[in-house]
Amino acid sequence: MSFIGNISVKNLKRKPARTAALVMLAAFLSFTVFCGTFVVSSLKNGLASYKARLGADIVVVPDKARSKGTLDSILLQGIPGYFYMDGSVLDKIRNIEGVETATPQFYLATASAGCCSASVQVIGFDPETDFSVQPWIRESYSGTIGDGDIIVGCNINVPPNKKLVFYNTECNVAAQLSETGSGLDNAVYAGMGTIRKMMRNASDLGFDYFEDVDTDRAVSSVMIKVADGYSIQQVTDDINIHVRRVQATQAKSMISNIAGGLSDVSGIATVLIVIIWVLSAAILIAAFSVIINERSKEFAILRTVGASQGMLTSMIRTEASVICIGGAAAGVIFACLTVIPFGTLIRHKMELPYLMPSVPVILMIAVGALLLSVLAGAAASFVTVRVSRRETGLILRDGA
Amino acid sequence: MNVLADKITRDYFRQTKESNVFTALKETELMLTPGKMTAVMGRSGSGKSTLLHIMAGLLFPTSGRVTYDETDIYSLDDEALSRFRNEHIGVIPQIHTGLHSLNVRENVMLPYSMYNKKCPDGRAEELMERVGISHLSEAYPDELSGGEMRRLSIARALIRSPQVLFADEPTGDLDDENTGRVMALLREAADGGTAVMLVTHESEAAGYADELYRMDGGILQKNE
Numbered sequence: 192m193s194f195i196g197n198i199s200v201k202n203l204k205r206k207p208a209r210t211a212a213l214v215m216l217a218a219f220l221s222f223t224v225f226c227g228t229f230v231v232s233s234l235k236n237g238l239a240s241y242k243a244r245l246g247a248d249i250v251v252v253p254d255k256a257r258s259k260g261t262l263d264s265i266l267l268q269g270i271p272g273y274f275y276m277d278g279s280v281l282d283k284i285r286n287i288e289g290v291e292t293a294t295p296q297f298y299l300a301t302a303s304a305g306c307c308s309a310s311v312q313v314i315g316f317d318p319e320t321d322f323s324v325q326p327w328i329r330e331s332y333s334g335t336i337g338d339g340d341i342i343v344g345c346n347i348n349v350p351p352n353k354k355l356v357f358y359n360t361e362c363n364v365a366a367q368l369s370e371t372g373s374g375l376d377n378a379v380y381a382g383m384g385t386i387r388k389m390m391r392n393a394s395d396l397g398f399d400y401f402e403d404v405d406t407d408r409a410v411s412s413v414m415i416k417v418a419d420g421y422s423i424q425q426v427t428d429d430i431n432i433h434v435r436r437v438q439a440t441q442a443k444s445m446i447s448n449i450a451g452g453l454s455d456v457s458g459i460a461t462v463l464i465v466i467i468w469v470l471s472a473a474i475l476i477a478a479f480s481v482i483i484n485e486r487s488k489e490f491a492i493l494r495t496v497g498a499s500q501g502m503l504t505s506m507i508r509t510e511a512s513v514i515c516i517g518g519a520a521a522g523v524i525f526a527c528l529t530v531i532p533f534g535t536l537i538r539h540k541m542e543l544p545y546l547m548p549s550v551p552v553i554l555m556i557a558v559g560a561l562l563l564s565v566l567a568g569a570a571a572s573f574v575t576v577r578v579s580r581r582e583t584g585l586i587l588r589d590g591a
Numbered sequence: 592m593n594v595l596a597d598k599i600t601r602d603y604f605r606q607t608k609e610s611n612v613f614t615a616l617k618e619t620e621l622m623l624t625p626g627k628m629t630a631v632m633g634r635s636g637s638g639k640s641t642l643l644h645i646m647a648g649l650l651f652p653t654s655g656r657v658t659y660d661e662t663d664i665y666s667l668d669d670e671a672l673s674r675f676r677n678e679h680i681g682v683i684p685q686i687h688t689g690l691h692s693l694n695v696r697e698n699v700m701l702p703y704s705m706y707n708k709k710c711p712d713g714r715a716e717e718l719m720e721r722v723g724i725s726h727l728s729e730a731y732p733d734e735l736s737g738g739e740m741r742r743l744s745i746a747r748a749l750i751r752s753p754q755v756l757f758a759d760e761p762t763g764d765l766d767d768e769n770t771g772r773v774m775a776l777l778r779e780a781a782d783g784g785t786a787v788m789l790v791t792h793e794s795e796a797a798g799y800a801d802e803l804y805r806m807d808g809g810i811l812q813k814n815e
Contacts (some may be wrong), residue, residue, distance in 0.1 A: 201693065399750075492686075492692070495676070499669050587640070587644060588644070
C-alpha cells in the first residue's frame with residue numbers, strides 16, 4: 192500500500208469512534224436515498240402494471256359495491272370481496288351508443304372453511320368477450336383455459352398435484368402468473384363456466400352472497416371498451432343515466448386516484464431525500480472541517496518533513512473516500528435487507544400497487560445512492576482541502 | 592550546502608490604528624555555511640522564528656529570496672520544494688506534535704517512509720537511543736510528555752542526515768541533562784558538515800554556536 196493509503200487507513204483506525212460516527216452518517220445518507228428511491232420506483236412499477244392489466248375504458252359495478260368492498264380493495268389490496276347485479280345490465284350496456292365491447296367479470300370470495308383450499312379472491316371472466324384478463328394471462332400461459340381450469344396469481348400456494356378446491360369445485364391449476372404488486376397477485380382466475388359452478392355450489396352450501404340475484408345470471412362488474420370517435424366521459428354518463436342501480440366509472444379516474452396518491456408519496460420522498468442529503472453533506476463538511484482544523488499541526492509536521500500540498504490533499508480525499516464509500520455501501524446493504532424482505536408489508540401499509548423493480552434497476556438505484564453519498568464526501572473534502580492550504584510557517588507560528 | 596537569505600522581508604496582516612500591515616522581518620541577509628552552527632537569539636515576537644521558517648522553505652518571504660547554493664527555493668513549485676525539503680532540510684519545529692496515527696519509531700522514520708525510501712538499518716534506533724526515547728518506540732504521541740515529543744522531533748529531523756538543519760527552540764522544555772544531549776547532537780551534526788541554524792532564547796544553548804546573531808524588532812544583528 193502507498194504511503195498515503197497506509198497513513199489514511201491508520202488515521203481512521205486510530206480514531207475509531209470518530210470514524211464510526213462519520214461512516215454511520217454516510218450510511219444513513221445512502222440508506223435514505225436507496226429506500227426512498229426504491230419505494231417510489233416500486234410504486235411506479237405497481238401502477239404501470241395495474242394500469243396495463245385493467246385494460247378497460249369504463250368499469251361498471253353495482254351501486255352496492257361501495258359498501259360491500261369496492262373494486263379498488265379487491266384489485267389493489269387483494270381483500271376478498273363480492274358484489275353482484277343481474278346479468279340483464281350487460282344487454283342494456285351493450286345497447287348504449289359508443290360501447291364497442293362489454294365483458295362481464297365475476298368476483299367470488301372463497302371461504303376459510305373445509306370446502307375451500309384457501310381464502311382467496313376468484314375473478315371470473317367470459318372467454319368469448321374478455322379483453323381485460325386474457326391478454327396478460329397469455330403472457331404467462333398460451334394454452335386454452337378449459338372448464339375446471341384456473342390461473343393463479345403469484346402469491347397463491349399451488350400444491351404439487353396442481354389441484355385446488357373452491358366450494359367443493361375441484362380445479363386444475365393451468366398456470367401461475369408473474370407478479371403485479373397489486374391485489375391481483377392474490378387472485379385466482381377462472382372462465383365463466385368454472386366460476387358459475389363455484390357460485391352455484393357456494394349458494395347450495397348456504398353462503399348467502401347473492402341475495403336475490405340468480406347465480407346463473409349474476410355478474411360483478413362489466414368492463415367496457417369505447418368505440419373510436421366516442422367520448423369515454425359521454426359513454427360513462429349515458430350508462431349512469433340509462434342503466435339503473437349501477438355505477439359506471441372511467442378506468443382512467445381509478446388510475447388517477449392511485450396516481451395522485453403515488454405522486455404525493457413520491458413528492459414527499461423526493462423532498463425528504465433532498466433535505467437529508469443537504470443536511471448530511473453539511474454535517475460531513477462541518478465534521479471534516481473540524482477534524483482538519485484539529486489536525487492542522489499534524490499537517491504542518493508533514494509539510495516540514497517534505498509532504499507536498501498534493502499529498503495532503505490525497506490524504507484527506509482518501510480518508511473521505513474510505514468513510515463515504517464504506518458507509519454508503521453499508522447503508523445500501525442494510526437498505527436492501529430492509530426494503531426487499533419487507534416489500535409485502537410495505538405494500539399493505541401503502542395500500543397502493545407496489546411492484547419491486549428488476550435486479551438491474553435495483554443495482555442502478557444502489558449505484559445512485561452510493562454516488563450521492565460519495566458526492567457528499569467529495570464536497571466535504573473539497574471544502575476541507577481549502578482549509579488545509581494555510582502556509583506551514585503560519586501554522587507553526589500560531590500553534591507554538 | 593550554503594544557504595543565503597538575500598534581502599528577505601516578511602509582512603503579516605494585522606489591523607492596528609496606524610496600519611494593517613505588520614513587518615515581522617525587516618530586510619535581512621544571513622548566510623548559513625556547512626559545518627557551522629549559527630544561533631539567533633531574541634525575545635518572543637522578535638521575528639527569529641519567521642526568519643527560520645522562511646529559510647527552511649516553509650513561509651514565503653514578502654520580498655527577497657532564499658538560495659541553497661544556486662537554487663532559489665521559492666522559484667520551485669510546491670512539489671519540487673517539498674521534495675527538496677525532504678532530501679536536504681531537517682526542521683525541529685517549536686510545536687510539540689507527531690502524527691497521532693504513527694508510533695514513535697514510525698514518526699522518526701517518516702521522512703523516509705513518506706517517499707517510500709528505505710531507512711538504513713539501525714538508524715532510527717540509534718537516534719532514539721541518543722535522544723533518550725528508545726524505550727518509547729512503540730508508544731503513540733498522545734502518550735508522550737512535551738519533552739519526549741520534543742526529542743522525537745529532533746530524531747525525526749536528523750534521520751535523513753540533512754545538509755541543512757533548522758532548530759526552533761529545540762531545548763525549550765528539556766531538563767539540563769537532555770538539553771546537553773540535544774545540543775551535543777546538533778553540534779555533532781554541524782561538525783559532520785551540516786549547516787545548522789538554531790533559534791533560541793537560552794544563552795546556554797547559544798554557547799554551542801559558532802556564530803551568534805541577535806534579533807530585535809525584525810532586525811538581525813551579528814554579535815561580535
